[in-house]
Amino acid sequence: MNDWKVIPTIVLATVLIFGAGVVTGGILVDYVKQARPRMAAKHPTPAPPPANPFPTNNSPLAPLRSPQILSKDLLPELDGELKLTKEQHEAIQKIIGDNQNLMRKVVQDARLEIREALTPAQRQQFDELIKRPLHKPTLGTNAPLSAAPTAPTNAP
Numbered sequence: 001m002n003d004w005k006v007i008p009t010i011v012l013a014t015v016l017i018f019g020a021g022v023v024t025g026g027i028l029v030d031y032v033k034q035a036r037p038r039m040a041a042k043h044p045t046p047a048p049p050p051a052n053p054f055p056t057n058n059s060p061l062a063p064l065r066s067p068q069i070l071s072k073d074l075l076p077e078l079d080g081e082l083k084l085t086k087e088q089h090e091a092i093q094k095i096i097g098d099n100q101n102l103m104r105k106v107v108q109d110a111r112l113e114i115r116e117a118l119t120p121a122q123r124q125q126f127d128e129l130i131k132r133p134l135h136k137p138t139l140g141t142n143a144p145l146s147a148a149p150t151a152p153t154n155a156p
Helices: 003-042 075-084 085-114 119-132
Strands: none
Touching: 003 075, 085 119
């Protein structure tokens, strides 16, 4: 076969394969979008969090869940929304850091108390459970289901 006939054939094959992938991807996305309402009916959504965990008379902040209050993303959000001064920024950064350390200590103390209530065999299994990363199921994604369901933990 001549060289001038091979190159267009390769280009055409590549374009056809790429096009088939695009079409297949579009069909799958449409299928997932249509399947999502059925999945939501099987897995009811949990009740919304309480109105405000720290109610005040004139709180301008939206309600925050406890882990969100001390997240690393809170300070930049506060900085952008409230236009904090340098002193305020540093003070809030210290508050968040101190409380994150306090939360780590509370979690560690709770783990130690739990271990004390377990048998030696259960302690070994508990230690293995704590080492596993926390996997939250995600609906509507291509994420594979885990082979063995794990008990949820509050591990950091």
